Amino acid sequence: MKMASPGMSCQAFLRMLEKRTVRFGRTGKLSSDSFQKSFFEWAAVQYEVDAICKEEQFSxxxxxxxxxxxxxxxxxKLYRFKSxxxxxxxxxxxxxxxxxDEDVTRFVDQVHTKTKHVTGKGICGGEWLAARETSCRSRSKVDEEGLELAVCRHGVLLSALNMFRxxxxxxxxxxxxQLAPKHDITFFCMDVACKYWPYLQRVCLxxxxLQSLQNMRPFLSVLHAKAHDFKCEVKWSGANQDGAGSTLGEEVEQCNAFLSRIAVxxxxxxxxxxxxxxxxxxMRWNQQKFQNLANSLSQRYxxxxxxxxxxxGDLETLKAKLQLQEKNMEEFVQDVKDWADDSNKCRHRIRRKIRQEKTTLQTMLAKYNSLVTPEQAVCMDHILDTEHPWPWQITQEGAVDFSTKKEVFDRVMAVRRLQEEKKILVKEIKQHWxxxxxxxxxxxxWSFHQSENTQQGHLTENAKKGVTCLIRRRLRQMKELQRRARKVYLHVLSNPENDNQFFCTTDSSDEFDFSSESSDSDVDAM
Structure with a gap:
């Protein structure tokens, strides 16, 4: 019921249950506390059953x-009141x-103790609530202020913590x-990665x-990057990161959309x-993701x-329009990257030079106006409003303006990311299979071992049968999931619209093997 209607409270469910059971002659009220405790204990037993069957809920x-x-x-939104x-x-x-919570608090205090902790806000093209490092509470009437979530690029929840600051x-x-030792992670995605990564580097000193955390690569969420500074988008956005494919870095938002419904x-x-x-x-959210993972990967491909x-096609059209060669396009891409790397350093130097030259110009104008009549005097606004262009507004003959280079850069990056995405999806399909x-x-x-081993003195006969039945039922469910995944993946392989070369590697041992290690008849016999 909570999965179908996350906003339904336990009290509302019990009132509905009481109305139904009273109709059939039951009297008395249901204790919401006892019901909730019993429900969680039953869910805990189900979790232990999944652990016996070697099922990973958060991987x-x-x-x-x-x-x-x-x-x-x-x-x-997932906060909790102190009252x-x-x-x-x-x-x-x-x-x-x-x-x-104790582990998180201990880690935060350790980082703040060893580093020079400064309260303040980080600004990059705007003021972001996430771009800050402050130790004070923002809400006086709540205990936990929400959840910090970690999600993979397929929307599977991996880990979380309660936020108190x-x-x-x-x-x-x-x-x-916490995730680094468990997974070989390439990119670490955040809405403010451009601010977080320099902070991480300072902390690692x-x-x-924590030095091993820098083995990951920073990834600024693609959609949030549009609201950041222009040079920040070019340098940090996931759309411009080699090897990232079509990863958005916004996958946690769909999980938030679900979890926020139970905030009330x-x-x-x-x-x-x-x-x-x-x-x-x-856990229920992840189970739905696991059931639909084969369809999701194939549709994504x-x-x-x-x-x-x-x-x-768009890139070829742009090349023909601008009459560009591959060499010219690579030069444009490199020019935009160099500009993004150097713009932050050059910005302060240019501003300082402009202020100096403006002061010099004002001094010269004052001296000139003191030597001529009032009718011949010249003001600063008149000079700035002149129709003659400034030097940086003059385009040299045969030169390409920066907006054109940026357009070529965006097209090239889009093509590269999609080409990478196809290879990444093939790798993920193989890992899933x-x-x-x-x-x-x-x-x-394990099922065979349970059937053969009859010398388990610590288990009763009924317990042995129960464990064996449980494992075989899960094995049947797994075989059914394999059949559906095999059907979907073979459809992707046989589709003439797809470029099948991505499904074949030079090493024959890495090719896809959609054969089942145990025949279907063996499973049905169980």
């Missing part, structure tokens, strides 16, 4: 073992998805440090144990209840193929 099969990108952002009833009991899912840089750094029901829950409810719904054909086969093989071997 993306398509991103294992190599994860291209992790997107981190805060959701400040909520207090309870000493710990969450049932403590540390499963939402990190332990707003969106400070130490929170995404904690998640980055005082905290050598978690504001007044206890600390343990809020933690357990958010963890439970995050089709869209990428179509978009690449369109971008290639290998993950399905590996999981089915583990369940099959």
């Amino acid at each position: 993306c099969p398509a991103c294992t073992p190599a994860m291209l990108a992790v997107s981190v952002d805060g959701n400040r 909520t009833a207090r309870s000493e009991e710990r969450p049932i899912f403590d540390g499963v998805f939402i990190a332990n 707003g969106e400070i840089y130490a929170y995404p750094m904690f998640l980055q440090n 005082d905290c050598p144990e 029901t978690t504001k007044h829950m206890s600390k343990a209840g809020r933690n357990d409810m958010l963890t439970l719904l995050s 089709h869209k990428t193929s179509r978009a690449l054909n369109v971008q290639l 290998d993950s399905l086969k590996s999981h089915a093989r583990v369940l099959s071997e």
Whole structure:
């Protein structure tokens, strides 16, 4: 019910349940506290059952073992009021998805102690709430101020933490440090990566144990980059990062759109209840993603193929219009990159030079006006409004203006990212298929082991049968998921619109193997 209607509270559900059961002769009221506790305990048992079957709830099969990108952002709608009833009991899912608050606080205090902590705001083309490092609370009536979430590029929730000080840089750094040992991550995506990455570099000077975090590459979310400074977009945007493909870095937003719908029901829950409810719904969200992952990857490949054909046509049209060669295009791309790298350094130098020259010009005008009659005097506005162009407004003969170079740069980057995306999707399809086969093989071997091993003294006969039945049922579900994924991926392979060379590598051992390691008849026999 919570997945279908996240905004429904436990009390509303119980009132509906009471109305229904009274109709059938039941009397008395349902205790909301007892019902909620029983529900979470039942969910905890289901989580243990999944753990027995070797199912990872917070790990993306398509991103294992190599994860291209992790997107981190805060959701400040998931706060909790201080006035909520207090309870000493710990969450049932403590540390499963939402990190332990003591661990987070210890990490933040350690970073702030070892580094020169300065309260302030970072500005890049505008004022961003996330671009700050402040240790003070922004809301006096709330306890937790929201969640900081880490999501892979397929929208699978990986980890989270409770925010107590707003969106400070130490929170995404904690998640980055937590995920780095588990996954081989290439890009770290943020809405303010241009501000966060210099901060991380400064922290690493005082905290050598965090040096490994710089092995990742900074990635400014593509849509947020449009609102940043122009040179910042060119330098940091994921659309211009080699190897990023069509990753947006905004994947956490779709998770926020789902989790924010339950914000009304978690504001007044206890600390343990809020933690357990958010963890439970995050697991259900991930399960839906796992079920639809094959369709999602195949559809993404089709869209990428179509978009690449369109971008290639647009690029050829632009080349013909400007009469450019490949060499000229590469020069334009490099000119834009060099401008983005040097513009920050040159900006202050140019401004200082303009101020100096303006002061000199005003001095010369004052001296000139003192030597001539008032009718012959010249004012500064008259000089600035003259029709004669300034030197930087004069385009040399045969030269190309910067706007044209930027247009070529954008077209070239779009084509490169789409070409990379096709190769990345093929790699993720292979990783997903290998993950399905590996999981089915583990369940099959374990099922055989449970059937053969009858010397388990610590288990009763009914317990042995229950475990064996559970494993075989999960194996059947996994085989069904394999069948659907195999059908989808073979359709992608056999589609004549796709360029099948991306599905074949030079090493024959890396080619796709859609064969099943155990026959369907063996599964049906179970």
